[in-house]
Structures are given as structure tokens and as C-alpha cells.
Amino acid sequence: MKRRTLLRTLAGAAAFAAALTVSATSGLADDPVKVGILIPQSGPAGLFGPSSQNSAELAVAEINGDGGILGRMVEPFYADVGGPPSDAIQAALKLWKGEKVDAFIGMHDSAVRGALVNLFKGQVPYIYTPVYEGGECADGVYVLGETPSQQLEPVIPWLAENKGASKWYLIGNDYNWPRDTNTAAKAYIEASGGTVVGEEYLPFTADNFDSNLAKIKESGADAVLITLVGGASVGFNRAFGSFGLSDDVIRIGTLIEENTLAGIGAENSKNLYSSAGYFANIDTEPAKAFADAYKAKFGDDAPVLNSLGESVYDGLLLLKAIAEKAGSLDVAAMENAAEGVGYSGPRGDATLEQRHTTKDIYLAEANGVDFAVVETFGSVGAGDNCQ
Amino acid sequence: MDLVALQGLNFVYISLTLALVALGLAVVFGLLGVMNMAHGEFVMLGAYSVLVVQNAGLPFLAALPLALALCAAVGWLLEFLVIRHLYRRPFDTLLATWGLAILIREIVEASFGRDYKSIDQSLPGTVDMFGVDYPAYRIVLMALIVVFFIGLLVWYSRSNTGARIKAMVSNPALATAVGINTALLARGAFIFGVCMAGLAGVALSPLVRVEPYMGLDYLLSSFFILVVGGLGSLAGLLVGSTVIGGSDAIVSAITSKTGGYMTVLVISILFLWLRPNGIVARD
Numbered sequence: 098m099k100r101r102t103l104l105r106t107l108a109g110a111a112a113f114a115a116a117l118t119v120s121a122t123s124g125l126a127d128d129p130v131k132v133g134i135l136i137p138q139s140g141p142a143g144l145f146g147p148s149s150q151n152s153a154e155l156a157v158a159e160i161n162g163d164g165g166i167l168g169r170m171v172e173p174f175y176a177d178v179g180g181p182p183s184d185a186i187q188a189a190l191k192l193w194k195g196e197k198v199d200a201f202i203g204m205h206d207s208a209v210r211g212a213l214v215n216l217f218k219g220q221v222p223y224i225y226t227p228v229y230e231g232g233e234c235a236d237g238v239y240v241l242g243e244t245p246s247q248q249l250e251p252v253i254p255w256l257a258e259n260k261g262a263s264k265w266y267l268i269g270n271d272y273n274w275p276r277d278t279n280t281a282a283k284a285y286i287e288a289s290g291g292t293v294v295g296e297e298y299l300p301f302t303a304d305n306f307d308s309n310l311a312k313i314k315e316s317g318a319d320a321v322l323i324t325l326v327g328g329a330s331v332g333f334n335r336a337f338g339s340f341g342l343s344d345d346v347i348r349i350g351t352l353i354e355e356n357t358l359a360g361i362g363a364e365n366s367k368n369l370y371s372s373a374g375y376f377a378n379i380d381t382e383p384a385k386a387f388a389d390a391y392k393a394k395f396g397d398d399a400p401v402l403n404s405l406g407e408s409v410y411d412g413l414l415l416l417k418a419i420a421e422k423a424g425s426l427d428v429a430a431m432e433n434a435a436e437g438v439g440y441s442g443p444r445g446d447a448t449l450e451q452r453h454t455t456k457d458i459y460l461a462e463a464n465g466v467d468f469a470v471v472e473t474f475g476s477v478g479a480g481d482n483c484q
Numbered sequence: 485m486d487l488v489a490l491q492g493l494n495f496v497y498i499s500l501t502l503a504l505v506a507l508g509l510a511v512v513f514g515l516l517g518v519m520n521m522a523h524g525e526f527v528m529l530g531a532y533s534v535l536v537v538q539n540a541g542l543p544f545l546a547a548l549p550l551a552l553a554l555c556a557a558v559g560w561l562l563e564f565l566v567i568r569h570l571y572r573r574p575f576d577t578l579l580a581t582w583g584l585a586i587l588i589r590e591i592v593e594a595s596f597g598r599d600y601k602s603i604d605q606s607l608p609g610t611v612d613m614f615g616v617d618y619p620a621y622r623i624v625l626m627a628l629i630v631v632f633f634i635g636l637l638v639w640y641s642r643s644n645t646g647a648r649i650k651a652m653v654s655n656p657a658l659a660t661a662v663g664i665n666t667a668l669l670a671r672g673a674f675i676f677g678v679c680m681a682g683l684a685g686v687a688l689s690p691l692v693r694v695e696p697y698m699g700l701d702y703l704l705s706s707f708f709i710l711v712v713g714g715l716g717s718l719a720g721l722l723v724g725s726t727v728i729g730g731s732d733a734i735v736s737a738i739t740s741k742t743g744g745y746m747t748v749l750v751i752s753i754l755f756l757w758l759r760p761n762g763i764v765a766r767d
Contacts, residue, residue: 307494308736331693339619341610360600
């Protein structure tokens with residue numbers, strides 16, 4: 098094909114495509130609500146991309162089937178934020194200025210959140226969904242994820258009382274989430290009459306945990322609080338189990354979800370607990386209805402449900418709840434309406450307080466490679482995040 | 485006292501397993517000069533072989549022939565299609581094998597998913613060693629690695645193939661002139677190297693995390709070992725893994741994991757800088 102012919106063909110195709118989009122959108126009564134959904138589709142957290150996207154698709158289908166948000170259909174725009182913050186900013190800008198999205202839902206790390214908060218400057222509603230270290234209080238930002246105080250305040254006394262946890266060893270990767278979690282944990286451990294017998298932070302490169310296990314054994318700990326993430330958590334817990342430590346020492350993690358547990362394996366999951374706002378096996382009507390709908394839509398081989406993936410579903414529910422109370426997707430109106438907004442989802446009933454959700458927290462015990470909820474703590478607040 | 489015994493066992497374990505993991509890279513890099521960036525991916529293929537065998541309900545040891553066959557087939561294909569055109573072009577092999585590493589990872593991810601897999605231990609439980617409870621599987625594994633390396637040393641120093649390899653490494657032109665088929669020998673060495681990586685993957689799979697990206701860990705530690713130990717000899721490999729594994733184990737035990745990792749990096753940098761041929765320089 099000659100160069101000129103090629104150009105003409107391309108131009109024609111582009112015009113045709115543009116005409117198609119115009120006729121498609123003008124066919125609707127109202128413009129859709131465009132929602133930018135920022136999830137990791139690559140990088141270390143890429144594992145959670147598929148379950149996050151599925152959860153978002155399910156939420157969009159259900160919300161649209163139920164009349165949409167403010168009577169307008171929801172149209173999702175996905176972007177990969179699995180890379181560094183600079184890439185995430187580019188991806189978010191494209192959706193914000195390019196596609197003119199009305200709101201953002203984000204399931205990514207705190208470094209990316211910090212960059213996005215600086216980028217948005219409260220000009221577009223932004224819902225941050227995963228478990229995190231707490232303390233986000235910027236305008237236009239609403240936080241769904243569990244904070245350390247939420248995950249540990251009721252759980253540590255429960256473990257002290259029911260499992261005899263008194264000598265705690267704290268181990269995590271070396272960044273702010275584990276350190277902030279452990280700062281919160283120390284207060285609850287002391288209040289429950291326990292002591293901290295060791296505290297250790299590992300570089301992300303660590304893949305051998307023998308020296309840490311020797312120290313835990315030497316310390317005489319009867320409980321270990323794990324804030325290692327992803328592969329490090331898998332490797333540590335496998336070694337922990339193979340050394341036979343799990344018979345006498347309980348473990349509790351605040352980010353051990355279904356994928357991590359599958360990697361840890363049934364042989365190594367004895368006396369392993371996890372605290373979170375969602376597990377795939379929560380035995381309540383809304384959670385079961387969600388899991389059934391997920392299975393029906395994506396099949397039996399769909400990526401396993403977990404608290405991070407599911408949080409994106411809740412993110413869309415929360416966006417709908419705030420927007421409909423405010424009667425608008427305008428940030429100023431949403432800011433005025435946000436405090437006290439309630440919604441109900443697979444996690445149970447939740448209320449927005451200080452930009453964070455007060456909600457039920459589940460303590461689950463590993464049973465092979467599945468979690469079984471052993472205790473539900475009702476309406477746990479996220480702590481003081483706006484000081 | 486128990487703590488010393490435990491840390492001592494950990495020291496021996498890490499040194500031996502690192503030597504096993506690095507053996508394949510030592511062969512491919514040390515003898516052929518190919519910096520095989522896909523080394524860790526062959527370790528990963530070994531681990532996934534165990535997963536396939538486990539899912540099929542077959543015993544653990546059935547993974548050995550599968551892993552060796554798989555790594556040999558993939559290794560042969562790569563050598564034939566890519567590597568043999570790049571011998572004596574170290575930087576090109578580095579780029580080419582890095583690309584192949586990504587390809588292998590993506591194929592495994594597409595077939596098995598991105599999620600973590602768990603391999604059952606065929607020997608669960610612990611046994612009493614020097615007064616401490618140590619995982620039974622690790623004890624057996626350490627013994628097998630020792631036996632394996634002794635066998636390999638004896639074979640390499642006594643066999644004709646060992647002598648031909650040494651001839652090829654020290655003077656390829658002369659080796660060809662005296663009738664040694666160096667092309668065939670190099671292909672054999674490459675396939676042997678990647679098969680050893682697969683073997684290490686099988687051996688370690690019940691103890692470590694198994695996922696498509698697991699290979700990266702093994703590439704880096706293997707590289708450090710070769711930097712410190714020196715290329716081209718089994719003695720160098722064993723010395724290197726003892727120094728790297730040992731310094732990590734000892735410093736981590738005394739200070740913290742961060743200290744241990746920093747020590748490994750500092751030692752590697754010092755060797756690259758001051759003694760680039762490693763402790764056991766090739767004669």
C-alpha cells in the first residue's frame with residue numbers, strides 16, 4: 098500500500114470510529130458516570146489485578162442493573178498502577194484529563210496514594226480501598242481499607258484471652274505500613290497485659306528466614322504478629338511451619354489473604370490467624386450473595402476472592418452512597434455529605450467517619466488453605482485519622 | 485548452646501543449597517562465558533515440575549525425570565536457536581537470555597496463573613539434631629547435596645568428558661584442532677547447566693515460595709557466589725557459596741537481616757573491585 102493511500106485509509110477509519118462513539122453516547126438519556134479504576138495489573142501487586150477487576154466489573158453490572166448512580170449508568174475506565182508513583186500519575190492523568198472521568202477508585206500502595214492525592218488536590222472524588230497504615234485525611238479522599246487500630250484493637254485482647262498470647266514477637270518488611278502497624282500493636286499488647294519480646298524489620302529482598310526463626314525461638318515468644326507482605330510472608334510462614342514452631346506459637350497477620358494462605362500451604366498453616374474486613378468465606382447473607390454472584394459471572398476457576406480484590410467492589414458501593422446522599426458527583430457537595438454516609442455490602446454495614454469506614458472486623462483461623470471466621474467484632478472504628 | 489547448634493545447621497544448609505542453586509550458572513557462565521539471566525527461570529521450571537507431579541497425584545520423586553526432561557528440552561531449544569550464535573559475545577548473551585527469562589516467566593504465568601503455589605513436603609516434621617529440632621527434609625537434602633557434589637568432583641576430575649571440557653575452556657581453537665567437537669561439548673555443557681538449575685528447583689520447592697517470579701532471587705545470589713568464588717572450578721563454587729551464605733547467616737544472626745544482606749552486597753562489591761577473579765582464580 099502506498100503511503101498516501103495508507104494515511105487516507107487510516108483517517109477514514111478514525112473518522113468512522115469517532116462517528117460510532119458519538120452515536121453510541123448520544124443514544125443514552127444522560128452521560129454515563131465515568132469512573133477511573135486504578136488497580137495493579139503488573140508489578141509485585143499484579144497478583145491482585147484480576148480479582149480487583151472482576152470485583153469492579155461485578156459492582157458496575159449490579160449498580161447499572163439497579164439504575165446506576167444518580168440515574169446515570171456507570172462506565173468504568175481501568176488503568177494499571179502496579180508500577181512506580183510517576184507511572185501511576187501518568188495513568189491517572191490520562192483518565193482524568195483525557196477521558197474526563199468523574200471519580201477515581203484506587204487499589205494500590207501508599208506511595209501511589211500520596212502521589213495521587215497531590216495530583217488530584219481535592220478536585221475529583223477519590224476512594225482508596227486497600228488495607229493501609231492510616232492517617233489519610235485530604236479533601237475529596239475517602240478511605241475504605243482497614244487501619245492498624247481497626248485490625249488489632251479488638252483482636253489482640255481476644256487472642257490474649259482465648260489463646261494465651263502474652264509474649265509477642267513483631268516481624269515485618271521494612272517500610273511504613275509494618276512500622277505503623279507495630280506502633281499501634283504495642284499499645285494494645287501492653288493494655289492486654291502482654292509484652293513485646295522482639296521486633297524486626299526485613300528488607301524486601303529477604304528470602305531466607307532461618308536467622309529470624311532462631312531469634313523467635315530464642316525469645317520464647319508465644320505469638321507472632323506478621324506484617325511481612327506477599328512472597329516474604331509466604332516464605333516466612335512456610336519456614337515457620339517446617340521448623341515445627343506452629344505447634345506452640347500462634348501467628349496473626351494483618352495482610353494474610355487467600356492467595357498468601359494458598360502459598361503458605363495446608364502443612365504450614367496451623368495456628369495461623371488473620372484479621373481483616375473481608376474473607377472469601379464470611380458466613381453472612383450479603384457475603385455469600387456476593388461470592389455466588391462472583392462465581393456465576395466469572396466461573397469456578399475465577400481468581401480467588403480476597404480482601405484486596407473485594408475492596409474495589411465496596412469502593413463503587415461507597416461512591417454510589419456518597420454521591421446519592423450529596424445528589425451530585427461534585428467534590429464540594431460530596432464533602433458536605435460524606436460524614437455519616439452508610440452503605441451495606443459483602444463486608445456488612447459500614448459508616449463513613451472522618452473519611453474512614455467504621456465496620457465489622459473478622460478474625461479468621463486458617464483451616465488448611467481456607468479461612469474460617471472464628472470471631473466477628475461489630476462496628477470497629479478506624480481510629481483518629483484526621484488530627 | 486542450642487542456639488549455636490541451630491545457627492550452625494542453618495549455616496551449613498544455606499551454604500549447601502546456594503551451591504546447588506549456583507552450580508548451573510557456574511557451568512554455563514564459568515565454562516561457556518554465557519551470563520545466563522534465565523538461570524532462575526530454570527529453577528522455577530524445576531519447582532513447577534513438582535507442582536505438576538503433585539497435581540497428578542504422583543510421588544515427589546517423579547518430578548526429577550520430568551524436570552530434567554523439561555529443562556533439557558527447553559535448554560536444547562534455546563542453545564540451538566539463540567545461545568550458540570552468541571558464544572564469546574557476553575553482553576549479547578546477557579540481553580538475549582534476559583529476554584528469554586521474561587518469555588519463560590510469561591509462559592508459566594499464562595499456564596499456571598500468577599498466584600502462589602504450595603508444594604507439600606514429602607518428609608514433614610522435624611528430627612533432633614545436636615539437641616535442636618530441625619526439619620527432616622532439610623537434613624536429608626543436605627546429605628544428598630554433599631553426596632552429589634562429591635560424585636560430581638570425582639567425575640569431573642577423572643572422566644574423559646571432564647578433560648575435554650577443561651581443554652575446550654582453556655583453549656577452544658586447540659581443542660577443536662585435536663578433534664574435540666567443541667560445538668557439541670558446549671551444547672552439552674549448557675544443557676547440563678540448566679538441568680542442574682531445574683534439579684535445584686525440584687529440591688527446594690517444598691521449602692520455598694513457588695510463583696512465576698521466584699527465579700529472580702536465585703539468579704542474584706548465584707551471581708554473587710560466582711563473583712566471590714571465581715569462575716571455572718567446583719572449589720570456587722563451594723568457597724563462594726560458603727562465604728556468601730555464611731556471611732549472611734552469621735551477620736543476620738548477630739545483627740539483623742538487613743545487616744546480613746548489606747554484608748553480602750559489600751563483599752560482592754569489594755570482590756568485583758579488588759579481586760575480580762574471585763578467591764579461586766582459574767588456572
